[in-house]
Amino acid sequence: MPSWEIPSDQLPPVAAVQKLLRALADPARLEMVRRLASLPEDKAEAPCSDLYEGLSKSTATHHFKILVEAGVLHPVMVGPSRGHRLRRPALQEAAPGLLDALMAALARER
Amino acid sequence: MPSWEIPSDQLPPVAAVQKLLRALADPARLEMVRRLASLPEDKAEAPCSDLYEGLSKSTATHHFKILVEAGVLHPVMVGPSRGHRLRRPALQEAAPGLLDALMAALARER
DNA sequence: CTCCAAGTTTGACGGACGTCGTACTTCTCC
DNA sequence: GGAGAAGTACGACGTCCGTCAAACTTGGAG
Numbered sequence: 001m002p003s004w005e006i007p008s009d010q011l012p013p014v015a016a017v018q019k020l021l022r023a024l025a026d027p028a029r030l031e032m033v034r035r036l037a038s039l040p041e042d043k044a045e046a047p048c049s050d051l052y053e054g055l056s057k058s059t060a061t062h063h064f065k066i067l068v069e070a071g072v073l074h075p076v077m078v079g080p081s082r083g084h085r086l087r088r089p090a091l092q093e094a095a096p097g098l099l100d101a102l103m104a105a106l107a108r109e110r
Numbered sequence: 111m112p113s114w115e116i117p118s119d120q121l122p123p124v125a126a127v128q129k130l131l132r133a134l135a136d137p138a139r140l141e142m143v144r145r146l147a148s149l150p151e152d153k154a155e156a157p158c159s160d161l162y163e164g165l166s167k168s169t170a171t172h173h174f175k176i177l178v179e180a181g182v183l184h185p186v187m188v189g190p191s192r193g194h195r196l197r198r199p200a201l202q203e204a205a206p207g208l209l210d211a212l213m214a215a216l217a218r219e220r
Numbered sequence: 221c222t223c224c225a226a227g228t229t230t231g232a233c234g235g236a237c238g239t240c241g242t243a244c245t246t247c248t249c250c
Numbered sequence: 251g252g253a254g255a256a257g258t259a260c261g262a263c264g265t266c267c268g269t270c271a272a273a274c275t276t277g278g279a280g
Contacts, residue, residue: 021140028238056239061258062237081247100207159226166270166271167227173268174227190277192276
């Protein structure tokens with residue numbers, strides 16, 4: 001485990017609803033979450049660069065930071081690169097059904 | 111019915127998820143929705159001034175506009191004043207479970 | 221008809237936010 | 251251990267957004 005990785009039990013708590021919404025209300029960040037959420041169950045993790053397009057790396061890092069601080073993502077090692085995992089259980093506990101409702105609505109509008 | 115009131119069947123469609131989130135991601139607007147949502151079933155409507163505190167009237171109007179354009183609120187006459195109704199059915203159709211999940215999470219964090 | 225209360229419109233302003241380039245760090249692999 | 255790929259940190263910049271005051275509109279009460 002690399003020095004920067006945070007154990008699951010020391011992650012920041014999932015933020016309050018209002019902050020959560022703010023974190024998700026950006027197109028780039030919503031897309032990041034959508035991509036993670038659409039991965040096969042439980043191993044919902046991917047290297048950073050798989051989660052965005054059309055952004056500079058620094059901008060992407062900025063968005064990841066906001067999502068991590070809101071308690072949505074967990075930064076982890078994925079193969080040889082850094083990556084992120086969707087904190088499904090924590091989110092489900094903080095706001096039951098929210099993520100599911102969002103993803104379903106997103107899926108519907110295509 | 112006052113001249114400015116819009117029939118239910120001509121309201122703007124509920125906005126896409128991303129715009130919806132943006133509309134709800136502001137503290138003042140989230141509180142407006144929360145107050146409407148916590149009213150007795152179905153007649154969830156109230157005069158404008160009951161839905162906010164600590165804001166100037168012009169700011170409140172601004173927020174209402176955003177919520178109406180996102181398809182969340184329906185401006186209606188309430189007694190002698192203008193007011194708003196929460197568009198529960200439309201929201202439920204556009205994003206099933208989302209409003210409920212949000213309100214439940216909000217209720218929990220007090 | 222006139223007045224008043226309640227909302228809206230408009231314009232201005234300040235701070236927050238998304239974006240990027242550049243320089244820096246940290247892993248991995250040879 | 252050096253080289254390079256992958257992210258991060260920092261600073262700058264422009265735009266969007268929330269806020270307000272002031273002037274205007276509108277519906278209702280008397």
